[in-house]
Amino acid sequence: MRLNLRPVHVKLNEGEFDAQRFALANHTALRGRILQQRVESETCSWRWQRLMCDLPVINALNQSAVLQALAFGERTEMSEETRQLLRKTGTAHLMAISGMHIALAASMGWLLAHGVQRALPARLTGYLFPLVMSWLLVAIYTWLSGSQPAARALSADCADAVDPVSH
DSSP: OEEEEEEOOOOOOTTSOOHHHHHHHTTOOEEEEEEEOOOSOSSOOHHHHHHHHHHHHHHTSTTHHHHHHHHHOOOTTOOHHHHHHHHHHTOGGGGSOOHHHHHHHHHHHHHHHHHHHHTSOGGGOOSHHHHHHHHHHHHHHHHHHTOHHHHHHHHHHHHHHHOTTOO
């Protein structure tokens, strides 16, 4: 990219908002605009390819935008009306991938693995397989969501699993 950047500076009048101080506090000391840009790579990430593969199935459903937000953390297709409804009902936070979503994915992985184990002879079952499968499903879900908060929640959940007393 070719950018035109300049430092943030404002006229400070008494009683007015200090935009320069705010910008520095938020680590955005420069303002600018994009003059020229070029595509770095023509290929998409595996996560985006997965989303594009699932999109025809998701779009066939009534609430496809909400499902995209829940499953992939992709909220661009949600209408303003839906966003307002979620805010008014207090459920907008559910569209952000959180620790609760990760725990739900882990539970689904554990239940799935435990169901597979019930079909096996007792000598082939153990506690490790459901744990590994739940962690694997959580890792895949976190990757699909593609969000930093989900990765932080995953690492926090893993830290709690290793040493629950220190947190």
